[in-house]
Amino acid sequence: MNTYDQIIQLSLERGFYFPSSELYSDASAGFWEYGPNGVKIKNKFLELWRRELVRRDNMLEIDGSQIMSKNVFMASGHLSNFTDPVVKCKKCLSSFRADKLIQEEANLEVPERMANEGVNELISKYGLRCPLCKGEFSPAERFNMMFKVEIGPNHDEAYLRPETCQSIFVDFSRIYKVSRGKLPLGIAQVGKSFRNEISPRQGLLRLREFYQAEIEVFCNPSQLDNQPRYDEIKNTKLRFYDQKIIELTVQEAIDQKILSNQLIGYYLALLVEFFDKTGIDKNRTRLRKLSDEEKAFYSTIAFDFEVDTSIGWLELVACNYRSDYDLKSHSTTSKTNLEVMDDNSKVLPHVFELSLGVDRCIYSIMEHSYFVDRENDDRAVLKLKPYLSPVHAGVLPLLRKPEFKDKASKLLKNIQRDFDIFYDESGSIGRRYRRLEEIGTPFAFTVDHQTLEDETVTVRYRDSMQQDRIKMSDVKSFLYNNINDYSS
RNA sequence: GCGACGGUCGUCCAGUUUGGUCUAGGACAUCAGAUUGCCAAUCUGGUAACCCGGGUUCAAAUCCCGGCCGUCGCACCA
Known part of the structure; x- marks a missing residue:
């Protein structure tokens, strides 16, 4: 069985994700649901995205409508090009x-x-x-490719958005004003997008309803090589692909004209540094510049961030320089001037976007984390980063006796509002460890005989299977320190 | 959307060729009990499935038709 099948099987068995409406035979393809473990890993992934991109760069996040008016898509070009x-x-x-x-x-x-x-x-x-x-x-x-919907008794024509970013463009002017924005300004959004794919396939990899996490960076086209905080990332290494992989720093890539300006370099670097923290193997990623034939209709420069998986290279993020394509056409169609003031001059901002497919990322993280430990009975371990793990820790009474269970539930009560904890008293202790590590739980706390004497518990580590003893009263700070450790 | 192949407990598989003994079997998982007491132990018992609809037949998991889903190939992929 290949890794793709193993991940699908794990997902079905342990509630990461599964087909939508599967109770009914008329369920159609391309719709999947996240189960309890899937939601937890997805939320944590998005929190990491906010931490490493949105907050790091002081971006603004919005949450737009999924149904948008026909005119939006006239202006965006989707009605004619889609x-x-x-x-x-x-x-x-x-x-x-x-x-x-x-x-x-x-x-x-x-x-x-x-x-x-x-x-x-x-x-x-x-x-x-x-x-x-x-x-x-x-x-x-x-x-x-767009899903048409009808609004109200008059059946007014509208569409489910095929990409989340249109609300960012439509809302740009107001957001810029009310938040006293300055270029370059990133506006971010997480949400569902909808595309009526002709033949959706391969689970989470090609969906008709899917999550995007998009960032639209609005910038002054005359200031692309005057990027604030450029120094922070100019030595960050990027892996470019053109026949073969070439690893270059951002500055080297600009010098060699692979990247056309600092702004693009800066945001690609932020993106790459973010992915470093997801647990996806850096050596199996690449940035691929798209040819004119491959590019989307709105894009002038396009890089795909791709990851190597068991079923081939997979596009996780589309990075497009959209120039003023969107603001210009929304401006024309709506007859509204969308220019803003920057440095005492009027400018219609250009846009560089990082359009990330959330579902594909979740799959890729799972695949790159999946590990079969040949030295220990072929145990299956999901070596997720602790901050991405659906369950942060298990709490396990060694024996199913009242004195053990009492201590364990006391510990549980103390930490379960701050962390995702799974309490388990059924089966042998080894079996319980295996169940936890299969869904990526990095730590397990076991209440044993010694706990009754000195109020310490065993900490068991997922990857090494080693054990330490810590005080029950230190468990909470142990978790705070270890779950929030982002150094990779 | 086309073509080929497939769809049986939570998961993987047997059974379909040649309709009846299938009241659908096994493994793993799961639950309860016994036993053990730090790495998927053992024993006992339980829960749990023929993708959906129609047809042929005395009788359909098995044959036929349609639909849905899946895998692969073609096409598609802002």
Whole structure:
């Protein structure tokens, strides 16, 4: 069994995540739910993201609507760029992207957003037939990747957002004013986005409803090489991929023109330093510059932060320099001036974004943390960072006798409001340790015979399986010190 | 969306070829009890499943049709 299957199995067995609506047979693909352990690791991951990016750089966090008006997506370009013309073969029912089909079969450059009528014309003009069975095509239809919703009794047209960042752009002007912002300014948001994928696959890796944690950095395009606190990160090493991996400091990458300015370098460095603390193996990550064909329609410079997994390289974060694409088009569509004052001059800010796929990160962290200990009965251990572990510690009475249970529940009561603690008195002590380490619990406190004499407990460490004794009264500070240890 | 293959306790698998003995079996996990008392021990007992809908048949986990889901390939992937 490969690692991907092991993680799926662990997730199902231990309640990290599982398919949505699975009780019913009409449940469709691409929707998954986080169970109790999954929610805990997700929340802790997002707290780490806030710590290492949002708070570190004094960003502002908002929480926008998931349903947004049609005009938002007219302006953003999603209504025209997010729909593909599709034709179906009447005979074998295969469907094709019409623009690609015409391009290949008739050797014509066809714009993606060509109207259906244009597509139909070209198909009949060149007498195109199904490449698989030579059948005739039905008229072109649009496949829109956005979920359309209707609002109120008049069925007003609106959409579920396909990326969280549109509310950041739409809200930018107000946020900038009310928070007395200064460029460069990061605005962050965590939330659900929705895309009607044609064929979602592979659990958390390709979903129709998924979490994004996005950061939009608004900046003055004339100040990109005047980045505050640049010195903090100029020697941070980044791993670039172009045929092979090249490790360079931010400054070296700028000198070699791989990065075009300090601002991009600064935020890529923050991102990389953040991922260092997630437990994802740095040596299995890379920054890949996207070619013009791969880039999103709004992007002028694009890097993907990717991680190597058992099923190949996976894109975790899309880093796009969106220039003034969004603010300009929202400004035009809404007929509102979105310029702001910076250094006594009016400027329409440019945007650099770090768009992170939360669900993929959770999967990657689990996979990179999964460890089978060949020297100890092949025990399965999730070597999560203590601050990301769903359960911080176990509290275990060695024996199921009243005097042990009393001490244990006293300890539990003392710490369970500050930490995620699992109390377990069933089964042998070894079995209980194994259950805890399988979900990544870094510490276990065992109430044993000696506890009754001197009020100390055993601390057992997940990775080394070693044990120490500490005073019961010191357990809380032990946890504060060890759970909050972010030095990697 | 197309094609191939698959879907049975929480998990993994047997049973489907050749319909009946399947009142669906095992392993691991889980629960209760006994025993032990610091690393998945042992014993006893329990809970727990044929993806959904329709059809063929005296009889369907097994055969047929449709749907859903999964894996892989093609296509798609802001």
